[in-house]
Amino acid sequence: MTSRRTRRLLAVPLALGLLVAACGSDDDDDGGEGTTATTAADSEPDTTEPETESTDAEPDTTEAPDGDGDADEAEGDVDTDIEADVESVRSFGGDIVIGVEAEATGLRPWEDACAEPCLVLHRAIFDQLVEQAADGTYQPWLAESITPNDDFTVWTVMLRPDVTFTDGTPLTAQTVADMFPIQQAGAVTAGLIAGAGLETVEATGDLEVTYTLSSPNSAFPAVLANATGRVFEPAAAAADPDGFSTNPVGTGPFVVDSRDLDNETVLVRNDNYWLVDSEGQQLPYLDSVSVRPIPDEGTRLDAQLSGTIDVMQTLRQGTIRDARDAGGDFTLLEFQGSNTGGGMFNTALPPYDDVRVRRGLILMNNQEAVIEALGGTGISQQTTQWFSADSPWYSQAVADAWPDFDFDAGVASITEYINDPARSDGKAPGEPIDVELSCPPDPTLIAAMQVIEQVWSGSGVVNVNLTQFDQATHINNALTDIHQAHCWRWSSDQDPSISINPFVAPPEASPVNFPNYYNQEWFDAAQAAIQTDDFDERKALYESIMLGLAEEFPIWYSGGTATLLMTDPEIKGINGWLLPSGDLGVGFPGAAPRLQETWVEQ
Amino acid sequence: MVRVIATRVVRLVATLLAVTFLTFTMLEFLPGDPVNAILPPNAVRTPELIAQVRADLNLDDPFFQRYFAWLGDALTGDLGQSYVTDQEVSEIITSRLPITLQLAVMGILLALILAVPIGILGAYKQGKWQDTVTSAGVQVGLSVPNFIFGIFLIWLFAVNLQWLPASNWNRLSDGLVDNLKTAILPASALALTQMAIFSRLVRADMIGTLQENYILSARAKGLSNRFILFRHALRPSSLSLMTIVGINFGALLGGTVIIETLFAVPGIGFRLINAINQRDILVIQGITVFIAASYVLINTLVDLLYSALDPRIRRS
């Protein structure tokens, strides 16, 4: 492979989730120079060759990379940094195939729930008004500027001029305003809009949009960096909402060429994309991207190893381990992130309404063993809060407060409860509590659940019944509050207001307060945190909520959930795309890349 | 014969009605409120929103009213729309069925091509080493779960030899060769179990047939073994074989989901399990009824053929 790291890296330490490159035998990659270097904005003017690439045979999807037997490369490149590669010659053209975990049910930002596999498509087709930068802050993307009034209740967005949708319609303030009624009725955005307290969206100029909120929200740009800020062409959406799902119209770097559900969605270059790279060249570089859902983890990895696909996405630690072990010449882009696995207690039900029970069960949860059972040792980290150690929101105080595994203390805590004559579950004093632990029937979750079960059951003070229901039933049980101890995932890399504020809201008003635990102080803290834009102040407020969780224990953690993009070595630029300001973008959180600066090295 | 066909048709219609009704009943029993499956977890579940979803799904109508409304629409060819993807159910079926159909046909054909000679050999050399070896091979085929075999096929042909793609599906419109490249591995994975079943059946049947008088006399006449085996002996054996092929083919239409998931083949079983997970009622309903209908049709045909082939049954 000629690609062996001729590049020099100008790496920026990743703010959001940096995992030690555990397999860093590959010196010339990770060891390299200048991890302290500046952002990529000051890139050397590299004489860039104009497009040389024809579309015919690149890359060959049936030919495997010739990495077999190259012992030096056996571990691939584990790459956790987000870095801009500014020296390599970026070539135009090329078609890549990405294997993702699941199919996107639809391509309507306002209507179709979109997790990581689906975001690969949404982020290629649509632009958001705001994007996250590598340091976790929010910066304008399709917007040119975004400014609040003094109390954060009115936000004025100036749109970028001369942007057109892929159907030729120009992007104006009125378009964004016209999106709003559709979003208010959308299954996905209705909840987000209500949660953000967004009341009106008005065009106050050709390119000036004014967002009015019912209450202050200093973190409003984060709202415009998710589905609510994903810009679609409202006239097309209103005319044929169902058809829009397969033929979406956005402003993104790619446009849907064909869509065969569960099989293949082909995206081709948007020739009129508004963004240029740091050399002033028209983006995107790629001719086409084909996205194929491959639900089976083993098959997806095999498809990558055999060259059937060029990029593989996985959200499973066991697959990350296998990818590291697989050998061959591949680039491994790992991302730790702030998403954590775990579960919750339905605190509305006895015995989970008693903190002694919750604390006891959590003290007897051995995170290390759970991670090990998931194959995540050396890949995922233990978690104590909603933020990974690299997040700016991470709090050492919370990490210290969250209890370590302590079996005896756990037994003592529950024993205190069961010997209490006034115990809430109505059983006779001394009888063990009944706990129903439920996870969806995924083999890894079943394994995790059994790890917890062994210790809980072995305590002698807990009768554990394991149940598994399919995903739909599992979620349904949580929504209808018949869940008990329930597997769940917490947090995201977005602004804490997005995930924490609805979580601590009163359960009757907020369906996502799944544990049904309400604490006025937490709620007040969350509200206060969106009334100031002072980072330290906000951090302190969210820290207080995290500290509260470590006292009241409505939820438990079972370890971080690392993700991976595994790519052929000649595919570049996934981890180092730039914002219009020249700052480094957030990279590939949750293994959902932005592809406008991805190219295939010649 | 006309009467036979007429009764068949009546039965077919009755069966289909029963299936539609049963599907409806079963869906009532599936745990989980479809509204919760359809709305994203973070959606604000206002009473109006829930009411709207329920109205869209006609969930508030009485059971029989819903059933007959659906049935009426279905008779005019309108199977409704997916609530999740907004596709027409009939469109889902027409885009997915050919894929599963192709897998099933290829799987069965592959199985038959291997199974008939193996079964005959086993019967003819009953108890000899050829029989022992083939029987053992067949048993192994029978007891290896097909997804394990599938994983093995991927490992061998995609990862190691790199002859074939590991996953994905190329539609026939992409060209026959490309299509076959993606179809051959999943079809082989399906064929293994079928091959084992068929060859056992051929062998067991053939052992019986070989003792029939007419075979013995054919033998006595000095007809060649091959002639006797393939011309005379196979024919009656083909009856039970046809029954099982019919049954299994029908079962494959709805039962390829694990293989389809493993190889990321967008067939109808794959779509069905997604629909179940999403509680996409009309899609479940439409696909179930459609699979059932194809199944009943195929088996009606088999039965008719059966009568045509076996004069003993035809006459009675």
Next chain:
Amino acid sequence: MADTEAGTSAPADIPAGVPGHEDRHAEPVMGAGVEAIEAYVVPTGEKPKRQSPWQVFSSMPFFVKLSAIWLILVVAGAIYTQLDTSLFDGNLPLLQDPNLQTNNFNPEAGEFGTGERLEAPSAAHWLGTDALARDTFSRLVYGAWVSLVVAIVAVAFGFIVGGGLGSLVGFVRGRTETFTMSIIDVILAFPALILLLALVSIFEVRDLFIISIVIGFLGIPAYTRVARANSLAISNREFVTAARAIGTKPRRILWREIIPNVVPTMLAYAMVASAFVIVVEGSLSFLGLSVQPPTSTWGNMINQARSDVKVNPWQVLFPSLALTFTVLALNQVGDFFQKRNAVRAAAL
């Protein structure tokens, strides 16, 4: 099919064009198959004698013997796991606690175990350990119980109900047949997956017996159709026609002529079906609808080990082999008894 040796008359309905059906009868036991059977069978003289199990066993060819031994081992192992562990001061001899994660905190010992997950076979763990560092050999033996119960209950249920129905309607025919087969068609036409999901959901309790019955229920249509096909064929044979002609009661014909002739073929199918059943149980585990973990079954062992197959293929291999050997053995022994019955019938 063993009736032809009686040689009383030519079959009534030989397909047209089959040469030689009116030729003189060859000697009854000329077929290769029959010779082979004779080789297996202890000469029984005029009438079959009761044989002791040991005599039966010693009459088996080598591979059938091996198979029988394997099955006995599996059944014995399965039953062994049901013994009360308190008799043995904790674990059964030779076995370890199948659910003990030896790398996790062990509450009874009050300390962390030193086990390794996904170990290769060793002296301490004969077949290695699984993803939770549990002893695979013990899980395999405990899993045999589930497979055994499922196989026996499900197959027996399907066999008795389906086989009975099929034999009956193939013989009686008429409206009964039409009606029964219509119902069977409905069940059969229903995608098995939906039926399984619905049935298991309705019962809610993931009890081994209920799971077995549900799986058995799914098998009924296939048994019925196979039994009916055979029953149809046999009902048209000369000896049945003859029995009818001399005024034998239909019930007697059914019991004496039809069912005994249907059963052997059915048995061959039941053996095949038992393999299916065990695999179906695995598929149910796959969908999270079988017995609850941590109970081990061969099916869920395979499914759980699958995610680690690249690290440790042993863990998929061993339960798969156990499955394969068991099915193989079932078939060998089943075939043996089928042939034995056939020869007996011939001798009658």
